[in-house]
């Protein structure tokens with residue numbers, strides 16, 4: 608597809624899981640060649656996965672937004688390996704794993720991520736980190752060149768994957784273990800049920816807002832600071848889990864930003880703890 612045809616002016620709230628964000632130029636790329644061309648031709652860009660960890664300004668963003676489509680949405684199974692494109696949703700990877708009797712990723716069931724976003728953030732749940740299951744990743748660097756990393760040369764840590772900002776994951780290869788399809792499906796279902804029970808599957812609820820500080824739990828610290836239920840416009844601290852924001856039926860990014868800033872200030876003042884955001888805020892915010 609030629610460059611003009613792949614770019615559309617879109618309201619980002621319509622293509623993000625957290626339903627925030629004004630207008631931006633969105634380039635949908637379907638092949639490595641298109642992705643390289645796009646990266647080489649623009650001065651600034653951001654890659655958007657499923658939009659489950661970004662709150663985007665109501666005024667939109669000035670950078671070009673790149674979305675992975677076409678060949679980046681494919682999954683292949685090769686023995687005990689799953690090779691997934693960067694734009695594939697984690698839930699589709701899990702479905703394929705259950706069909707192919709491949710175990711290892713079930714604890715991540717229910718995380719509303721794309722493979723690219725999950726690897727970039729080193730998504731984790733119930734003791735399982737996605738990057739720990741990688742054999743190799745392929746990506747495009749900020750100059751539009753194709754590169755790869757093997758697991759031995761990857762460094763990642765709590766909620767920080769091996770890629771630097773500007774690098775775009777195109778493909779991830781996971782090494783899994785052979786298991787029973789029924790048991791894998793049951794573990795996926797149970798993890799999703801457990802998330803629902805804890806209130807993590809609600810529409811317009813975020814994932815964890817802040818990183819857990821060394822030796823503590825961000826949610827407990829926020830709760831102990833008396834901030835559960837704190838509200839700013841449409842955004843509120845979830846009464847069920849204080850490290851989660853409920854964005855309301857009509858999410859407003861400015862409200863979420865103000866609330867996040869107020870929580871940080873209050874926790875620093877009352878508990879002397881500096882909270883580091885996990886959720887990214889894109890664009891310009893007034894406060």
Ligand SMILES: Cc1cc2nc3c(=O)[nH]c(=O)nc-3n(C[C@H](O)[C@H](O)[C@H](O)COP(=O)(O)OP(=O)(O)OC[C@H]3O[C@@H](n4cnc5c(N)ncnc54)[C@H](O)[C@@H]3O)c2cc1C
Nearest residue numbers: 656657658659660720721723724725727730731775776814
């Ligand atoms: C209800 C809910 C529950 C959640 N539970 C968890 C949980 O249990 N554990 C957990 O770790 N997280 C959780 N999250 C947070 C979120 O799902 C993860 O951070 C996820 O990894 C983000 O993936 P995404 O595709 O939505 O990325 P996006 O939100 O679209 O983007 C996040 C970051 O990844 C970058 N990115 C996206 N695609 C690529 C790519 N192809 N290459 C390079 N960079 C890329 C973006 O530029 C951005 O910097 C939860 C979120 C929600 C809403």
